Amino acid sequence: MTTELVRHPSDFGLGIPQHPSRLTPASTTQSICGFCSTGCSLNIHRDASGQAINLSPDPAYPVNLGMACPKGWEALTPLAATDRLTTPLLRNKITGLLEPVSWPVALAAFVENFKRIQQTHGPHALSFLSTGQIVMEEMALLGALAKFGMGMLHVDSNTRQCMATSHVAYKQSFGFDAPPFSYADFEESDALIFIGANPCIAHPIMWQRVMMNKRKPEIIVIDPRRTETAVAATLHVPLLPKSDLTLLYGFAHLLIQRGAVQRDFIDAHTSNYPAFASFLAAFTPERVSTETGLPVETLHRVVEIIATKERVSFWWTMGVNQGHESTRTAQAIINLALMTGNIGRPGTGANSITGQCNAMGSRLFGNASSLLGGYDFANDAHRTHVAAILGIDAQKIPSEKSWAYDQIIDGIDSGAIKGLWVIATNTAHSWINQKRFPELRRKLEFMVVQDMYATTETAQMADLVLPAAGWGEKEGVFINSERRLGVSRKVSRAPGEALSDFAIFQLVAEAWGCGDMFRQWSSPEAAFRILRELTRGQPCNITGIEGYDHIQHSGGIQWPYPADSSSQLPALGSKLGSHRRLFTDGHFYTADQRAVFHFDEPRPMPEPPDKAYPFLLNTGRGSSAQWHTGSRTNKSDVLVKLAPTSLYVEINPADAARLGIANNDDVLVSSRRGDAEAFAVVTSTVQPGQLFMPMHFDAVNRLTFPSFDPHSRQPSYKACAVRLARS
Known part of the structure; x- marks a missing residue:
């Protein structure tokens, strides 16, 4: 089984296009995969016009060593999906339908509605929820634009859900x-x-x-x-x-x-x-x-x-x-x-082990809980330092960090937040206790969704949908689980009027009237140079990186990589030797250079099973061919054939026998928050009294219980009380 995970899908006899080794492409470009945090390098094979036509894994990259999982092999397929968003959509106030509009009309609606909300409810009545899927230059520009240019205070990314x-x-x-x-x-x-x-x-x-x-x-x-x-x-x-x-x-x-x-x-x-x-x-x-x-x-x-x-x-x-x-x-x-x-x-x-392809980039440069580059919003010297590098007034930088994702959701409920901008994530599907979000949506005065598709559950709720380019249609840097920076290259044209998230943020800045603050951010690579300077003297120092080509020719570069680090990498052509770990000298990043032992007495889980709901539900990944809410992987016929297409629940044979449930029976899983229809998989992989369901199906988060770690504010998706019955 583990060998098959890295075979090309054509080996399964699924009739996909010809393997790139049998083609004669005009050129090949190396690019980091845009799915998970592993950070595999793919050779993207392009025709004479520069358009990507197929791909193969890069054998000379120190991460994947010529291997790819099913998602990697199919990384180009979601770009050609028939439901790609190709023009902005604005909800018609009379018909209630999302209708195509021009970019000038879309930007005017964005600015008019969001500025009205700020004037009516205060400067912090706007928020954004972002992702770990866009490149770090886009994350940084978004965070800087929202907080320093537009006056938002409470913003977060769905990195909060995983890292x-x-x-x-x-x-x-x-x-x-x-x-x-x-x-x-x-x-x-x-x-x-x-x-x-x-x-x-x-x-x-x-x-x-x-x-x-x-x-x-x-x-x-x-x-x-x-x-x-x-x-x-x-x-x-x-x-x-x-x-x-x-x-x-x-x-x-x-x-x-x-x-x-x-x-x-x-x-x-x-x-x-x-x-x-x-x-x-x-x-x-x-x-x-x-x-x-x-x-x-x-x-x-x-x-x-x-x-x-x-x-x-x-x-x-x-x-x-x-x-x-x-x-x-x-x-x-x-x-x-x-x-x-x-x-x-x-x-x-x-x-x-990180989840998303750029969750590490989000942690360093998302500008949400930490100031750009890992600095502290509450530190006057840090704010002054960051402002000087960015060439902005330090008063534009807030002195407090953002609310976390769950607190932003609560802020919508309380009326503190009236405008929401959702970028490259699908909150209506993925947020814990899912039923709550559609109810809260009605309390928002204006919601903008920026995505590749208008068909996601969240986009369907929006007042304005902005068409974004996807992975492979833009450039920037991802940081993987082992702190390795890798470059994602543009190898395909975005459809219709879709633009990179970076370009959309630039347009919003101009329309908002704060474009002068971001003149330095003229391109993703220009933004990278700004971020590089922000890391000087920080543990994540990357001032020794010259630019995108340096990263790519080195087989990716792990941070830290300060300006005196040239001897730490092998010569070009020796990519496989490029591996470094931290704390080899026993010195840590605390003030006294000592690591700290932290501990607390364990606490009971918030919602244990009881007589009414006797099972404990666990959730997780269901297949290597599925990714998150399926907005991309479900576009691939190959990946759909490799993964379950209907929601299932795993149940122990002893429990199944007691309840009279057989394999493939239709069942109803219920919690105190909602119900989910599924078919039963009777298996000893789960213990008696426990159930398992894959997170990729939207019904699963109707069930999950909204408890949060007090330190990280991360949701607890892995334990809630449910009951099970035949349908």
Whole structure:
């Protein structure tokens, strides 16, 4: 199965166009894929007119080494979808329908309505919700335009739905949002521990890198569900849902008990360890076994591996990040790496796997919770410094950070926010407790959606829809999970009057009357030079990067890469050697250069099962051929054939027998918030009392419970109480 994930879809006999090796294109352009955070490089084959006609994975790129997952092979297909948005659409006040209008009319409607809202309700009555899918130059221009030019205060991106936890956890523990690893660590570990991660499905190229490990590693998967990755592991640890924090503290307790901590490293490079060690005394094997549902023997087996292997790496993604106590759970993983000295060396690390292609770029340059370049809105010196680089009045920069996504939604409910701009995301489908958003939409006076398609659930609710170019139709930089900057190139013409998001933001700035503030931002690469300067002296320093060609010719460049870094990269043509990890010297980004142990007592999940709703629902990725809400992957006949087309729910055989449910039966899954129709998949991959549903279908978020981590404000999509019955 893992081999098939990187085969070309034509190998499945699905009748797709000819493989590029059998064509004679006029030219080939390397470009970073625009789906997930892996950051694969694709060779885009173009005809004599410069139009992309097919693609193949880049064999000389240090990320994917000539491999691609199904989404990568089909990356060009969504661009040719028949429902592409080709002209602005404005809702007719009489008919209530979205109708084509010109760009001047669309921009006039945008400015007139949003300025009216500000004049009526105050300067902060506008907000935007953005994405981790657009390039970082677009993210930065949007954030700067909205906050410095248009006076918005509360803005956020849907990176809040996937990576806010890792951002906050790293920032508190290390002093900066700094994933420490390189993908080479997949191949150099003696033990890889995956917590709430299913890379077989979610990040198949990363899983292929694990399979290339020649050290005969132990692979441990900590997950309530027996996922595809768990099946391939040497040990599956099927804990009770949302008992991760207790389990991780239990591991730390046993490591101390057996004397398997690296006190030299702890004493030299960390702080707050004595308090953490004292706190752990309560997490005895007996308590942990009771609260996690795991045998004591399993706890000892995992700790034996951590204690005896030279190189141990810890990996997590949404199963950790999307939880009601997710930040402390991520930090419990970080604590394990710190206390065992498994950081800064090959094959080690506390390693967060990012979700979206540019969530890392959003974290650094989205200008939402952090000021551009990782600075602090509340710091006077930081605001003055950023303003000087941007050539703007420092008074234009707010001194407080934005509300988080859920707080913006609450702000719509309270009437504080009356105008909303949604860019390249599908809130009406993806937001937790989905039923609430359409109800709140009626409280907005004007909503703008900027997207490739007018057919998304969110676009259908808009007053104004702006046609945006997609991946492959514009240029800019993505930053992947291992901090590698890669260039996404324009290889196809956007249809009709669709424009790049960057160009749309420029037009909005001019129409709003603040265009002079952004004259320096004349192109994506000009914007990149501004962002590069903003990183000077920051942990994410990239002042040594000359430009897009430098990045591309180097096989991508990992930050930090300051101006004196030329010796850190191999010569051109040696791309495969370009891997760097952080904290090799044990120095972190805190004021005293010490990593900090953070911890809190575990809290019960907000909505446990009960008699009325006896099942616990888990959600996640369903197939390597599906992506998020399906707005792009559903445009590919190949990907549709490789993935389920109807919503299903996985149920344990014991539960199915008790309820009289057979495989493929139609069932109704209900929570206190809504219902979802599905067909039953009877399987032992889920434990008794638990269900699993794939997040790609819009009905799933009718069910999810709106709880949020108090530190990161990330939603907990992974646990809510439901009931199940035959339809």
